[in-house]
Amino acid sequence: NAGVMQNPRHLVRRRGQEARLRCSPMKGHSHVYWYRQLPEEGLKFMVYLQKENIIDESGMPKERFSAEFPKEGPSILRIQQVVRGDSAAYFCASSPSSRSKRTSGTHEQYFGPGTRLTVT
């Protein structure tokens, strides 16, 4: 069972360009979370999505950032008109649905390897 997949692993963009980060959750998981980690800091929650729905986007900047999790395909975090302050590691996590027998009610989320975005 493959883990959470993220691509690309490294992404370099010039200021003003668009960045698209992709996340494929673990098989059978229908919940996706995006986190951002600035250098020397802990992870900060950005957005929580289910298939075709945004559940909580309270941690995502109102401008330039958007996220989706379509019925088919990976979840995508999109950053428009990137600035140098967007340089960070972006991690995706997934978890099974609350009805899954595998869910024990823990905080357990399964994280991907991250995408390191560098804005030049």
Place this chain on the structure above:
Amino acid sequence: LAKTTQPISMDSYEGQEVNITCSHNNIATNDYITWYQQFPSQGPRFIIQGYKTKVTNEVASLFIPADRKSSTLSLPRVSLSDTAVYYCLVGDRTPLRQLTFGSGTQLTVLP
């Protein structure tokens, strides 16, 4: 959400037992304590979770005193590969919601 406080960094030597303590003075009755581990250039990985007393799994032990205002992650006989950042999280066991990470503890295991 309960605020957590951990040491910024710790050093240890191979083969030693390492104890990392986390303070969470305003922990709520429904809150659990969870620890994640993050290696460089990787996403965090769940280690252990507990509510009170002691929890042990194949990786670590978690000690929680009766007042639950702190907890201690214990790693037996660490190796160089245990060098990582360890995060203490506190919250209720509602699944499917965001996790709140603090700054974590950078553990460095020396040869």
